[in-house]
Amino acid sequence: MLMARCIKCNYLLVLLPKRNKYKCPRCSSLFPEKEIDNKEFRIYNQRQRDIDREELEFEIKQYKEEKLKRRLERQKKLQKKLWRQNNNEHYREWKKQHRLKQIEKIRQQDRIQFWRKQQKALVLQRLENEQYKASKHGIRSSGSTYLTND
Numbered sequence: 384m385l386m387a388r389c390i391k392c393n394y395l396l397v398l399l400p401k402r403n404k405y406k407c408p409r410c411s412s413l414f415p416e417k418e419i420d421n422k423e424f425r426i427y428n429q430r431q432r433d434i435d436r437e438e439l440e441f442e443i444k445q446y447k448e449e450k451l452k453r454r455l456e457r458q459k460k461l462q463k464k465l466w467r468q469n470n471n472e473h474y475r476e477w478k479k480q481h482r483l484k485q486i487e488k489i490r491q492q493d494r495i496q497f498w499r500k501q502q503k504a505l506v507l508q509r510l511e512n513e514q515y516k517a518s519k520h521g522i523r524s525s526g527s528t529y530l531t532n533d
């Protein structure tokens with residue numbers, strides 16, 4: 384069952400079942416079966432424990448990483464949600480402000496148009512007056528020249 388090794392030269396031992404002993408084919412050393420089995424078993428156990436511990440540590444590490452990943456994903460989702468909510472508020476606020484600005488703009492345009500109309504009316508009125516004066520003056524001047532030339 385176990386790959387028992389020679390204590391002296393580390394060569395692979397061969398079990399002699401009838402003598403309950405291990406024999407080293409290289410240095411011919413003999414070891415009681417129990418002693419070697421115990422030693423090998425301890426080593427085997429130790430190795431198994433090391434492997435188990437490594438696996439466990441690996442699993443713990445993986446578990447922690449998974450947990451961290453999930454937490455980061457949850458945080459990201461929450462941030463996105465908050466961002467969307469904030470943005471929604473921003474958007475709504477922007478829309479409101481935009482609408483108010485539009486209303487203000489329309490009012491201003493109406494006012495400008497009103498004043499333009501008023502100014503136009505005034506200018507027309509003034510023009511009419513001047514034309515009236517000019518024509519009156521013209522008649523008089525032409526009349527006077529006509530009179531002086533005569």
Ligand SMILES: [Zn+2]
Binds near residue numbers: 408409411
């Ligand atoms: Zn040996």
